[in-house]
Amino acid sequence: MPAVYDLANRGLLPPGFSLVGFARREWAHEDFAAEVHDAVKDHARTPFREEVWQQLIQGMRFVQGTFDDDDAFERLRSTIEELDKAQGTGGNFAFYLSVPPRSFPVVIQQLKKHGLADQSGGSWRRAVIEKPFGHDLKSAEELNKVVHEVFEPDQVFRIDHYLGKETVQNILALRFANTMYEPIWNRSFVDHVQITMAEDIGIGGRAGYYDGIGSARDVIQNHLLQLMALTAMEEPASFDADALAAEKEKVLGAVRLPKDLGESTVRGQYAAGWQGGEKVIGYLEEDGIDTRSKTDTYAAVKLEIDNRRWAGVPFYLRTGKRLGRRVTEIAVVFQRAPHSPFDHTATEELGQNAIVIRVQPDEGITVRFGSKVPGTSMEIRDVSMDFAYGESFTESSPEAYERLILDVLLGDSNLFPRTEEVELSWKILDPIEEHWDKHGRPAQYKSGTWGPAEADEMLARDGRSWRRP
Amino acid sequence: MKIDLTDTTAGKVNKALVQGRRAIGTPAVGMVLTLVIVTDEENAYDALKAAGDASHEHPSRTLVVIKRVSRSPRDRTASRLDAEVRVGADAGSGETVILRLYGEVADHADSVVLPLLLPDAPVVVWWPVNAPLDPAKDPLGALAQRRVTDTYSSEQPVRELSARADAYTPGDTDLSWTRITPWRSMLAAALDQVVCEVKAVEVEGEEFNPSCELLAMWLADRLDVPVKRSLSAGPGLTAVRLDTSEGAIALDRADGSLATLSIDGQPDRAVALKRRETAELIAEELRRLDPDDTYASALRFGVERLNASAAPASAPEPVPAAPEPAAAATTDPSPKGEPVTHAAAASAAAGEAPATEAASQERAPLKKRAKAT
Numbered sequence: 001m002p003a004v005y006d007l008a009n010r011g012l013l014p015p016g017f018s019l020v021g022f023a024r025r026e027w028a029h030e031d032f033a034a035e036v037h038d039a040v041k042d043h044a045r046t047p048f049r050e051e052v053w054q055q056l057i058q059g060m061r062f063v064q065g066t067f068d069d070d071d072a073f074e075r076l077r078s079t080i081e082e083l084d085k086a087q088g089t090g091g092n093f094a095f096y097l098s099v100p101p102r103s104f105p106v107v108i109q110q111l112k113k114h115g116l117a118d119q120s121g122g123s124w125r126r127a128v129i130e131k132p133f134g135h136d137l138k139s140a141e142e143l144n145k146v147v148h149e150v151f152e153p154d155q156v157f158r159i160d161h162y163l164g165k166e167t168v169q170n171i172l173a174l175r176f177a178n179t180m181y182e183p184i185w186n187r188s189f190v191d192h193v194q195i196t197m198a199e200d201i202g203i204g205g206r207a208g209y210y211d212g213i214g215s216a217r218d219v220i221q222n223h224l225l226q227l228m229a230l231t232a233m234e235e236p237a238s239f240d241a242d243a244l245a246a247e248k249e250k251v252l253g254a255v256r257l258p259k260d261l262g263e264s265t266v267r268g269q270y271a272a273g274w275q276g277g278e279k280v281i282g283y284l285e286e287d288g289i290d291t292r293s294k295t296d297t298y299a300a301v302k303l304e305i306d307n308r309r310w311a312g313v314p315f316y317l318r319t320g321k322r323l324g325r326r327v328t329e330i331a332v333v334f335q336r337a338p339h340s341p342f343d344h345t346a347t348e349e350l351g352q353n354a355i356v357i358r359v360q361p362d363e364g365i366t367v368r369f370g371s372k373v374p375g376t377s378m379e380i381r382d383v384s385m386d387f388a389y390g391e392s393f394t395e396s397s398p399e400a401y402e403r404l405i406l407d408v409l410l411g412d413s414n415l416f417p418r419t420e421e422v423e424l425s426w427k428i429l430d431p432i433e434e435h436w437d438k439h440g441r442p443a444q445y446k447s448g449t450w451g452p453a454e455a456d457e458m459l460a461r462d463g464r465s466w467r468r469p
Numbered sequence: 470m471k472i473d474l475t476d477t478t479a480g481k482v483n484k485a486l487v488q489g490r491r492a493i494g495t496p497a498v499g500m501v502l503t504l505v506i507v508t509d510e511e512n513a514y515d516a517l518k519a520a521g522d523a524s525h526e527h528p529s530r531t532l533v534v535i536k537r538v539s540r541s542p543r544d545r546t547a548s549r550l551d552a553e554v555r556v557g558a559d560a561g562s563g564e565t566v567i568l569r570l571y572g573e574v575a576d577h578a579d580s581v582v583l584p585l586l587l588p589d590a591p592v593v594v595w596w597p598v599n600a601p602l603d604p605a606k607d608p609l610g611a612l613a614q615r616r617v618t619d620t621y622s623s624e625q626p627v628r629e630l631s632a633r634a635d636a637y638t639p640g641d642t643d644l645s646w647t648r649i650t651p652w653r654s655m656l657a658a659a660l661d662q663v664v665c666e667v668k669a670v671e672v673e674g675e676e677f678n679p680s681c682e683l684l685a686m687w688l689a690d691r692l693d694v695p696v697k698r699s700l701s702a703g704p705g706l707t708a709v710r711l712d713t714s715e716g717a718i719a720l721d722r723a724d725g726s727l728a729t730l731s732i733d734g735q736p737d738r739a740v741a742l743k744r745r746e747t748a749e750l751i752a753e754e755l756r757r758l759d760p761d762d763t764y765a766s767a768l769r770f771g772v773e774r775l776n777a778s779a780a781p782a783s784a785p786e787p788v789p790a791a792p793e794p795a796a797a798a799t800t801d802p803s804p805k806g807e808p809v810t811h812a813a814a815a816s817a818a819a820g821e822a823p824a825t826e827a828a829s830q831e832r833a834p835l836k837k838r839a840k841a842t
Contacts, residue, residue, distance in 0.1 A: 200479075200480050200584065273577075274574070274579075274581075275479075276480050276584050277478050277479050277550035277570075277574050277580060277581040278478055279573070279574075279577075324583045324584045325479065325480065325584035326480060329588075345759070348759040349591070349758050349759055351589070356589075361483075366588070373756065379757065381501070381758075382501075382589070383499075383501060384499070384589075386499065448580040467588065468586060468588060469588050
């Protein structure tokens, strides 16, 4: 909702834009408006302006009902038709489906049954779907079938809010609009890539959703594999949705799982401990979690991409809850210089060169390289060159959702993963999940640390170590 | 710019840091290391001031961890974290966060510090007072590459030196060792000038000053000759006298600032050897972050052996500096007579070689520190 308001405030919404809420709650239009009002006031990025709010509230309606209630959908239909007349929405609707996975087929069928999804005469019907896009390949295929029965494939928008982030879009700009990075962006220079998405919070009140899903399905399948695809893909022929999707699919299709999944994947569960100065409980002690649960709250996997550019370069993906701090970043770590004319003591403190893309928070890019420490002796130490979004562009960047909702309205699907990408991602993750299912239990790691010791050992076996993000 | 946060979390402190940087218009991070200072309220001001001065040479994020002792039992059970975030002109060159820990969280300071460390950059932990006996095993020490303690501030410095030797882990270092860098470079340079064989050494300084012991141990370790530690009224180290085959070499500093280098057969020379401020010591310590091997081998030489080896060569007077002369003698009586025979044998076999070789060996690792000082 704050994203919608921000769009309106920036004048990017068409006049007559209307918003209809559909939920089980016994609300009048006013209650719904009040709820939106509070959300906007608390969370909107841009300042609250009464006249913008007045414009929005004109088109705000609420329909009460359950998903299997035919009357409710009839009411929804008539509300929309009324809005068409009153607000002049021109028969274009986007359905933002923020519903539990099990209700999905019902809702889609209801939309179809009541003619809400029928496109006619130049108007469009779009569906916006939030993750999870299934919980394995089979369920994802089923879900896609259900949705595509009703909506055209190119009218289905899967929201992965990471892809709406400026820093993520900037990966493409960094790589393909510049000349200085692309020549070294390959196996001849890159030693390995680490992609980290860490959260400092636990599962909070989401026990019902989270247990049985776990961090790999929740994060690696969508966010991390998408980030990996953007980092590793070849240059698209153009910056349109088809060309981008083609390259992403190629690279996801080239992903090869390591032979020994036990050696090259790690999962963990947070145990009680201290996080950032607060005492926190372990995953198994959370409300509503079975004390024997095998759900992972930390997952790290090693993947390789079998193509000419990346052969032999491991991609280490890790995610977890209750880690040191909230951070998402991509680190491309380069090989050491093939020959060093300096003696050992001079370069003892020199690490590997790296380009770190900070996705959140404190968006920006850091380039790390060695430099001589001022003084009479030759002493080389790591220094960093830092680009921060806040510095070079003083306008605050749009929120991810803002960007994505606008794209839905415009029908621009550049930043939305397609069916094929979702299915390819599951093909990568399914064997890992199966392996985990059959072997062992998640390792316990103390809350507030950077994950289980097993993950460190996994990299140590390759002679590498995780960065401290 | 200063941001005060009460009853907060590390996550909020991180946000405040980003906000602060944006507000002062320099959101880029050019800091090269994180310096964690673990101290009590009493010493926090001085330590922070020293770190602030040092940050002009090493832009760093300084985290000051102050464990507050609550007075009442009720307060002791409640756990609270207060933070004071300083960026820009208020924080030297870099950022400073003062963390005050109350109650239970004080025992889990590492959980607060870990999220606030700069990405990738090296971490140095400095205990101005009350350093743990095994710094590498301390939860905060375990986060760091380099652990700086200061035996000078301890109640029984000489005894603590032995404890430090036992617990030594690469990366440990002692400000008492940093204090003698100029002495070491001056002595090494003096020995480079004269081709001679060192027969005995005397290190003179005030009592309860571990720098004297460290210098004595370093000389004993490097030159392999008897070293005598004798007492004076100070300030600090007052003199080092080398008895060599070519006559005496003495470096004498009576007033704590200007020293005289006298070499037999050469005119006396004045040498500035000022006792340095903590800020200078910390700045020097931060210049190199790899393990200090010279310190390790000097420390491991052992305080006990120092006095034992000095006994036979020196005059019959008792050595008052010895912390546990009796204990040292009883636990390890064998090396008593050995150093003399060893030194004699060495000189017979290789003439002047041992001393000069030791000195020139020493000079290589010394140069780096010495010239940069």
